[in-house]
Amino acid sequence: MRYDCVVLGAGINGLATAYALKKQGVEKLALLEQFQFGHGQGSSHGRSRITRSSYSTSKYVALMQLVHNRLWPAWEEAAGQPLLHKNPGIFFGPGIARYQDSLREVPEVSDLIEELEPAEAARRFPPFLFPDSPKVLVDHTCAVVAADRTMRFLAGQLKDKIQEHCQVQSIERGSSLYLDTNRGGIECERLVVTAGPWTTRLLPQLKPNLRAAHQDVGYFEIDAPAEVGQFPVWVYAGEQADTSFYGLPEFERPGVKLARHRTGPHGDDPDRQLGDQIPEEAARDLMENFVAHQWSGQARLIGYDACIYTNTCTEDFILDHWPEDDRVVVGAGFSGHGFKFAPLTGQVLAELAIFGRTSLPEFERHRQAFSFAAAQCW
Numbered sequence: 001m002r003y004d005c006v007v008l009g010a011g012i013n014g015l016a017t018a019y020a021l022k023k024q025g026v027e028k029l030a031l032l033e034q035f036q037f038g039h040g041q042g043s044s045h046g047r048s049r050i051t052r053s054s055y056s057t058s059k060y061v062a063l064m065q066l067v068h069n070r071l072w073p074a075w076e077e078a079a080g081q082p083l084l085h086k087n088p089g090i091f092f093g094p095g096i097a098r099y100q101d102s103l104r105e106v107p108e109v110s111d112l113i114e115e116l117e118p119a120e121a122a123r124r125f126p127p128f129l130f131p132d133s134p135k136v137l138v139d140h141t142c143a144v145v146a147a148d149r150t151m152r153f154l155a156g157q158l159k160d161k162i163q164e165h166c167q168v169q170s171i172e173r174g175s176s177l178y179l180d181t182n183r184g185g186i187e188c189e190r191l192v193v194t195a196g197p198w199t200t201r202l203l204p205q206l207k208p209n210l211r212a213a214h215q216d217v218g219y220f221e222i223d224a225p226a227e228v229g230q231f232p233v234w235v236y237a238g239e240q241a242d243t244s245f246y247g248l249p250e251f252e253r254p255g256v257k258l259a260r261h262r263t264g265p266h267g268d269d270p271d272r273q274l275g276d277q278i279p280e281e282a283a284r285d286l287m288e289n290f291v292a293h294q295w296s297g298q299a300r301l302i303g304y305d306a307c308i309y310t311n312t313c314t315e316d317f318i319l320d321h322w323p324e325d326d327r328v329v330v331g332a333g334f335s336g337h338g339f340k341f342a343p344l345t346g347q348v349l350a351e352l353a354i355f356g357r358t359s360l361p362e363f364e365r366h367r368q369a370f371s372f373a374a375a376q377c378w
Helices: 012-023 058-079 097-104 107-112 118-124 147-157 196-202 280-294 339-355
Strands: 002-008 029-032 048-051 084-086 089-092 113-116 136-139 143-146 168-173 177-181 184-193 211-222 233-236 244-248 256-261 299-311 318-322 325-332
Touching: 002 012, 012 029, 012 147, 012 184, 012 339, 029 184, 048 058, 048 244, 048 339, 058 097, 058 107, 058 147, 058 339, 089 118, 097 107, 097 136, 107 113, 113 118, 118 136, 143 147, 168 196, 168 325, 177 325, 184 339, 196 299, 196 325, 211 280, 244 280, 256 280, 280 299, 318 339, 325 339
Parallel strands: 002 029, 002 184, 089 233, 184 325
Antiparallel strands: 048 143, 084 143, 089 136, 113 136, 168 177, 177 184, 211 256, 211 299, 233 244, 244 256, 318 325
């Protein structure tokens, strides 16, 4: 088979890219997925995600204004349903100054963020104690992303383009790009790689830049209202990156969501079997290092999920042409905060593949930060 463009990996960014390519009029298009659509081996599955403006880096604060104001609304209009559910968002912890500094660099969000004393925050958000946070930020742009419904909306737009159980063994470069797959050879003029933790198998030169890390997510029953609109989305900013936690209200499954944001230089095998029971060490970590100090009342662990993050050491995305062949575009390093950006990153990757640059001045101002040249080694 021969295509104008092939996208590898049908997670959220592969879906978003293929959707943007189709909207640009690319008809000979294929989206290859090595597993079944919606599988739980990567980091795109699950019912919910957070969207927010509060970030510890100002470029993401600025880009989120484009994403919130134009790009998600366009997806919702096309989907004919709400994909973002407005919800209070709180940001706190000993590392909160990083967020305060970056928000000050983007004046247009000043009316969207409140800064509270911990005592006032505890009055407004009684499940939380705020024992070690000098200030608490309330982000009024926050929402719960209906992640599973978003994935299904995009897949519905691409149902004739997705090829499941199609694993790429190698990429060969000639007059066209040749993909050796378990279902035979595929040729294409342009290729977009959004393969999550498997990216480094297809492009081994990226091994110094990307790391996969297993994540454990707990779902808790608490003695407080827990639904969207009643319980906040939140981020606890620790002094170090691996001492940060995050969570969401109950959404389309029982229990409020709680997880440690864990990245690191020691990579995990993306093909490892993810269990259906939380490891004892992970449960103890969530209970002893967060719940016991930060939440009031009782919290009972009632559910578990797992995923594989893929990150750069700075947690910046890579959105760029492959340095060895500009017919190949790579999107990588999204895990932990990339789902909310999918309407943007999908458009960026599609336009880089077709035109070589994007039509978004908001992104072009920061484009160098997402280049291969800027990607650091672990």
